[in-house]
Every structure is written in C-alpha cells, then in structure tokens.
Amino acid sequence: MTEHRPILTFIAHLTLILGIALVAFPIWVTFVAASHEAARMVQVPLPLLPGDQFFVNLREVFVNGIAGAGGIPVGLMMMNSLIVALMITFGKIAISLISAFAIVYFKFPFRMAFFWMIFITLMLPVEVRILPTFEVVANLGMLNSYWGLSIPLIASATATFLFRQVFLTMPDEMLEAARVDGAGPLRFFWDILLPLSRTNIAALFVIMFIYGWNQYLWPLLITTDRSMVTVVMGIKQMLEAAEQAPQWNLIMMTSLLAMLPPVAVVIAMQSLFVRGLTETEK
Amino acid sequence: MAQVLLSNVRKSYGDVEVIKGVDWQINDGEFVVIVGPSGCGKSTLLRMIAGLETISGGEISIKGTVVNKLEPSERDIAMVFQNYALYPHMSVYQNMAYGLKIKKIPKEEIEERVQKAAEILEIEDYLERSPRQLSGGQRQRVAMGRAIVRQPAVFLFDEPLSNLDAKLRVQMRLEIKKLQENLGITSVYVTHDQVEAMTLGHRLAVLNEGVVEQLGTPIEIYEKPQTVFVAGFIGSPSMNLINGKLDDEGNSIVLPEGGTVKLSKGKKQYKGQEITLGIRPEHVTLAKGKENGIEVKISVVEQLGADTLVHCTLGKGETKISDTGFVVRLSGIKTFEEGSFMSLNFADKHLHMFDAKTGKRIE
Structure with missing residues (x-):
C-alpha cells in the first residue's frame, strides 16, 4: 500500500466515515434524547442537538426511576444486573476451566462421551430448555434470587470447548517438567495452567460479561419481585408503563446507562482480549 | 550410591512391544548415552526411568529402591527436555526455584542453590528475565539449571541439543561433558546424533527396535561392533x-x-x-x-x-x-x-x- 491515489483515499475514508456514522448515529440520538425534557421528546421533529436536562434526567432515573413502571431506581437495576452478570461470568469461567482441565488431563472412563455430552449442549440455548429449567429453579426455591438468575446460565459448552482447545496447545513436556518438579494436579492447574490461560480468560470474561448483562428472557421469567429487576428488562417495562406516553428522555437515559458497564469491561480488557484471541505462542 | 538398575524392563502399547527386555546396570557417576534410530524406543526407555511412562514388565531401581510405582518427583531424578519445557510465565529464577518451592525448601536455601547453579552455568545475568527473552542456548542452560538445583541422584537428558544450531551444539556438548565430570552425577543421555554418542558418554548403548544391540565404551563399539546393525549405525x-x-x-x-x-x-x-x-x-x-x-x-x-x-x-x-x-x-x-x-x-x-x-x- 505505497500507492498514493487521492481519489481512492477519499473513497476509502468516506466509506469509513459513513460506517462510523451508521454505528454512532443511534447512540447519538439516545444521548440527545436523554438530555431533553419529556415534553420535547413527543414533538416533531425530534431534536438532533443535545438539550440541557441531561443531569436532571440522570438524577431522576438513577435515584427515583420511572413512576409509571413501578418507580424502581435504575441504580438498583444496574446493581442487580452487575451482580448477576458477574456471577454468571465468574461461574462460567470457573466451571469451564475445571471441566476442561478434567477432560484434557485426566483419564477416566467415558471421557470422550462426557466431552461430547458437553459439546452437544451447545445446540441447546437457554430458550430451548427454558421450561424444564424454570421447573427446576422453581422447585429449588430460587425464584426471585440472584442464584436463580445466574446458576442456570453458568454451564457453558462454549467456554469449556475454548479452554479445552487452549489446554490442548500446552506442550506435553511442560506437564512432564511439572511432574518432575513435583507439582500435583492442583498445583499444576494453579501455578502453570491458569497463568498461561490468562489472556483466554480475559477474552472469555468480556464475552461472558456481555452475555450475562444482556440476558432478557430468563430474568423476565423468574423475577416477579420488583427489587430483582435487571436493567435490560427494566427498559422494556418502562416502555409499557401504565397509562402514560413513554417518557423517552428517561428511557433513553436508562439505555445509555445500561450501555456503560459492557463498554467499560471491553475497554479495560481490550489489550488482553485481543491477545487472547490471537496469541499462539506458549 | 546412585546406581540405576534395569532388569528385564519391558514396555508395550497394547500388543505392540516397544521395549523388549532391557537389562542394564548404570554405575554411580557414570555417563551413559543411549543412541538409536528414531522409533527405536530410546526416549521411551528414558521416560520410563523418569517415571513419565509406566513400566509394563521388569523392574527399575534407583539407589537401591525399586521405583516402578513412584511418581517422577519421588525418584530423585531431574530431566532436561528437548524443547526445554520452561514455564513461559515465570522468570528464569522462578523456573529454577519452582521444584524446590514445591518441596518446601527454605527460601534462603533455594536462593543459595539457584545462585550457585546460575554461576556454574553462567546465567547469573538472566535470572530476572523471562524465557522468551532468551536465545535457544540460554534456554537450554536454564533447563539444565533447573535440573542442577534439584541436586538429584540421576540426570536424564532427552535429546537436549537437537533444537540448537550446529555451532551452539558443539559448544553445549562440551559444556555438558564438563558439567557432568565436575558434578559427578549419574547421567543418562538420549540422542540420535553420532558425535554426541561417541564423545559424551563413558558407555554407549545402541538400541534397535526395543533391544539393546550392544553396550560398551564408544571405542569398543566403534572397533568391534557386535552386530551388522551397530556396525552400520555407528560411524559417519x-x-x-x-x-x-x-x-x-x-x-x-x-x-x-x-x-x-x-x-x-x-x-x-x-x-x-x-x-x-x-x-x-x-x-x-x-x-x-x-x-x-x-x-x-x-x-x-x-x-x-x-x-x-x-x-x-x-x-x-x-x-x-x-x-x-x-x-x-x-x-x-x-x-x-x-x-x-x-x-x-x-x-x-x-x-x-x-x-x-x-x-x-x-x-
């Protein structure tokens, strides 16, 4: 790419700018809507420049919530979402690490059968098994609890499979060197396998956090208590707030807030995340 | 006395026998080289002594103890691998100290042993570096350092020089020989390299299809090969x-x-x-x-x-x-x-x- 053709450069940049605009425009609209009064948001045309009500709206949703939707403060919703997403993420990573460790490093009867069983569950997303899962969770008395919100989503074939592949790339000689050094299975796991899978763990953390944060159907199904509402369901409930026109400024403010934690996680883990997906050298 | 005794040692994978009864005595302080074409079972035999492969038949004893059922770490051995097998996330110091840390040896003693080994191998300057910052030869030294600090009864080398370039190989070969002479630790060394086989060991074992074809000093084997295979294999x-x-x-x-x-x-x-x-x-x-x-x-x-x-x-x-x-x-x-x-x-x-x-x- 050492050629300099002004027209090509121009077209390339134009395409890129258009792409960015396409992605950024909805977010801009959200931001603009979140900074106006409710009354302005029902007038046509919709504003394209920010208003002056941003911090007023922010305090309103964060502390009071939307009265028509039950008046649950968004701060509480976000706390719920955060707790659930973190429980799902850590749970998934822990369980997958351990099961991949078992499948790769231990010889036990029906090892491959277990691996394929886990692998086949990849084909069964939450939605497919939602009724039996609800039954189990209800019987265990976990409705309206963080446990009920997170545990059924923790088992993860994807993550198990990913860690299995990671472990398979570890040279056998390293395991043997550790055995000669006297490291038992648990020490090997903690001292060698975990630090070496660090980047993969980070990559998975990002993916799984977003997965947990974005859960909608499952929380909707098992939470009836208003104090357990997560932010993604909360937004939907705001739309259906009884006997009121939707308060777009507050809804958009909530959406904006709901976007922040995933963005923060991606930014914080960005460098590790990229290395986790691309690094091959062990 | 760190003797290694192999009596009628066998190894089979299913119906395939890869080690067909090896009887052998390795004396204290002796440097023995196992040589043979690829697939002859030489690495398998070494790994059986190390405890990384199970033993299908016969007995291996180290220092008078039968070790058939012991874990590698309980056999009082140290092994140097072909690909070095250093832990990439640990510094050179940590790599060398890891085994000692597991053995719960006091910190001061670990430090002392690592320092000493580093001096012998001339890697004192690299102790804080990570293995990926080292060249092949330096990594091999670290791998040897990791073996030395354990102060084992037996050193096991599994083709340690085959990943190095020709010039470095000659240099490291001499260093290994000197090192073994100075430390006087019983050593078993597996190689397919003619020159390493001839120069390194006190005794040489030529292995072919799981059978020791001949065991003797390098010169004996050169001058009086006992079988056609040995005659054709040794010498270049x-x-x-x-x-x-x-x-x-x-x-x-x-x-x-x-x-x-x-x-x-x-x-x-x-x-x-x-x-x-x-x-x-x-x-x-x-x-x-x-x-x-x-x-x-x-x-x-x-x-x-x-x-x-x-x-x-x-x-x-x-x-x-x-x-x-x-x-x-x-x-x-x-x-x-x-x-x-x-x-x-x-x-x-x-x-x-x-x-x-x-x-x-x-x-």
Whole structure:
C-alpha cells in the first residue's frame, strides 16, 4: 500500500466515515434524547442537538426511576444486573476451566462421551430448555434470587470447548517438567495452567460479561419481585408503563446507562482480549 | 550410591512391544548415552526411568529402591527436555526455584542453590528475565539449571541439543561433558546424533527396535561392533557393508560383484558361509597395483576440506543409482574423475565380518 491515489483515499475514508456514522448515529440520538425534557421528546421533529436536562434526567432515573413502571431506581437495576452478570461470568469461567482441565488431563472412563455430552449442549440455548429449567429453579426455591438468575446460565459448552482447545496447545513436556518438579494436579492447574490461560480468560470474561448483562428472557421469567429487576428488562417495562406516553428522555437515559458497564469491561480488557484471541505462542 | 538398575524392563502399547527386555546396570557417576534410530524406543526407555511412562514388565531401581510405582518427583531424578519445557510465565529464577518451592525448601536455601547453579552455568545475568527473552542456548542452560538445583541422584537428558544450531551444539556438548565430570552425577543421555554418542558418554548403548544391540565404551563399539546393525549405525559416513561368501578353504572372501578379498588368517570353521563384510570408509586405501584389491567405479566425489568422500559402485557394468554404494574417505583434498575406475585395498585388521543370516559378528 505505497500507492498514493487521492481519489481512492477519499473513497476509502468516506466509506469509513459513513460506517462510523451508521454505528454512532443511534447512540447519538439516545444521548440527545436523554438530555431533553419529556415534553420535547413527543414533538416533531425530534431534536438532533443535545438539550440541557441531561443531569436532571440522570438524577431522576438513577435515584427515583420511572413512576409509571413501578418507580424502581435504575441504580438498583444496574446493581442487580452487575451482580448477576458477574456471577454468571465468574461461574462460567470457573466451571469451564475445571471441566476442561478434567477432560484434557485426566483419564477416566467415558471421557470422550462426557466431552461430547458437553459439546452437544451447545445446540441447546437457554430458550430451548427454558421450561424444564424454570421447573427446576422453581422447585429449588430460587425464584426471585440472584442464584436463580445466574446458576442456570453458568454451564457453558462454549467456554469449556475454548479452554479445552487452549489446554490442548500446552506442550506435553511442560506437564512432564511439572511432574518432575513435583507439582500435583492442583498445583499444576494453579501455578502453570491458569497463568498461561490468562489472556483466554480475559477474552472469555468480556464475552461472558456481555452475555450475562444482556440476558432478557430468563430474568423476565423468574423475577416477579420488583427489587430483582435487571436493567435490560427494566427498559422494556418502562416502555409499557401504565397509562402514560413513554417518557423517552428517561428511557433513553436508562439505555445509555445500561450501555456503560459492557463498554467499560471491553475497554479495560481490550489489550488482553485481543491477545487472547490471537496469541499462539506458549 | 546412585546406581540405576534395569532388569528385564519391558514396555508395550497394547500388543505392540516397544521395549523388549532391557537389562542394564548404570554405575554411580557414570555417563551413559543411549543412541538409536528414531522409533527405536530410546526416549521411551528414558521416560520410563523418569517415571513419565509406566513400566509394563521388569523392574527399575534407583539407589537401591525399586521405583516402578513412584511418581517422577519421588525418584530423585531431574530431566532436561528437548524443547526445554520452561514455564513461559515465570522468570528464569522462578523456573529454577519452582521444584524446590514445591518441596518446601527454605527460601534462603533455594536462593543459595539457584545462585550457585546460575554461576556454574553462567546465567547469573538472566535470572530476572523471562524465557522468551532468551536465545535457544540460554534456554537450554536454564533447563539444565533447573535440573542442577534439584541436586538429584540421576540426570536424564532427552535429546537436549537437537533444537540448537550446529555451532551452539558443539559448544553445549562440551559444556555438558564438563558439567557432568565436575558434578559427578549419574547421567543418562538420549540422542540420535553420532558425535554426541561417541564423545559424551563413558558407555554407549545402541538400541534397535526395543533391544539393546550392544553396550560398551564408544571405542569398543566403534572397533568391534557386535552386530551388522551397530556396525552400520555407528560411524559417519557409515560402514560399507557388502555381501560375500567365504571360499571353500576359508582363506578369502568372494564378492558377487567380482573380486576377492584375501584374508591373512583363514577362517576354516566358517568356510563356504555367506557373510556380510564390513569396512569403514576411513580404513580404505587406494591400491597401488591391482593385487588384493577390488575395483570400483567412481560416481560422486564430495570435497569436505579436511576429507574427501568418494562414493563408488562395485562392479564394472553400467552404473545404476541403486547399486551397492561404497564410500571411501581419504584425508586431505584429492581429485578424481567421476566415472573412472580405481582399485581399493583394505588392511586385514580393519575388516569386520558378520554372519549373513544372524547378523552377529564373526571373530
């Protein structure tokens, strides 16, 4: 790419700018809507420049919530979402690490059968098994609890499979060197396998956090208590707030807030995340 | 005394037996090299001593203790791997200290041992670096350092130099030899490299298809190979092996391609027998006359500087690529015309004879 053709450069940049605009425009609209009064948001045309009500709206949703939707403060919703997403993420990573460790490093009867069983569950997303899962969770008395919100989503074939592949790339000689050094299975796991899978763990953390944060159907199904509402369901409930026109400024403010934690996680883990997906050298 | 005893050691994977009964005593402080072609089971045997492979039959004992059922870490051994097998996320210091840390050795002593090993191997400056910042030779030193700090009864080396470039290999070979002499620790070293095999060990074991073909000092094995396999395997370029037949008096060997080799001492007891005649390339001389020599056709000449290798074919007919090759090694730079003929002579004392059927040496 050492050629300099002004027209090509121009077209390339134009395409890129258009792409960015396409992605950024909805977010801009959200931001603009979140900074106006409710009354302005029902007038046509919709504003394209920010208003002056941003911090007023922010305090309103964060502390009071939307009265028509039950008046649950968004701060509480976000706390719920955060707790659930973190429980799902850590749970998934822990369980997958351990099961991949078992499948790769231990010889036990029906090892491959277990691996394929886990692998086949990849084909069964939450939605497919939602009724039996609800039954189990209800019987265990976990409705309206963080446990009920997170545990059924923790088992993860994807993550198990990913860690299995990671472990398979570890040279056998390293395991043997550790055995000669006297490291038992648990020490090997903690001292060698975990630090070496660090980047993969980070990559998975990002993916799984977003997965947990974005859960909608499952929380909707098992939470009836208003104090357990997560932010993604909360937004939907705001739309259906009884006997009121939707308060777009507050809804958009909530959406904006709901976007922040995933963005923060991606930014914080960005460098590790990229290395986790691309690094091959062990 | 750190003796290693192998008695009737066997290993099989299912129906396939890869180690077929090895009996062997490695003395205290001895440096033994196992050499053989790839797939002969040499690494398997070493890994069985290390405890990384289970033992299907027989017994291995180290320092008088039967270790068949012991974990590698309980066998008082240290191993150096071909790919170094350093822990990439630990510094050099941590790599060397890891085994000691697990053994719960006090911190001061760990530090002392690592420092000492680092001094011996001249890697003091790298202790805080991570393995990926080191060159191949330095990594190999760290791997050896990790073995030294354990102060084991036995060192096991699994082709440790095969990932290094040629120049470094020569240097590290000397260092390993010196190191072993200074530390006096019983060592077993697996290699497929001729030169390492000849130079490193006090004794050499030539392994072929799971059987020890010959065990002896390198010079014994070079001078008196007991089987055709050992004769062909040890030495580079390898020994010329040609089929022949002792005549009815047992006084000379008749070659099917034509020509006879007269023996000064007759072998009456073997008269008329089919044999394999062996002669090393470096023991062949050019004949002045045509008496007592065999005539060969020169096909390729390789000038190595110090030596000249002349590849020839036996017999006078048309040359084919697949003809029995015969290599002659002459010192210094010599020129020959390719395609011409020459007569070769070999001294009687350098002739090796093997039974054509059993492959065993005939004295």
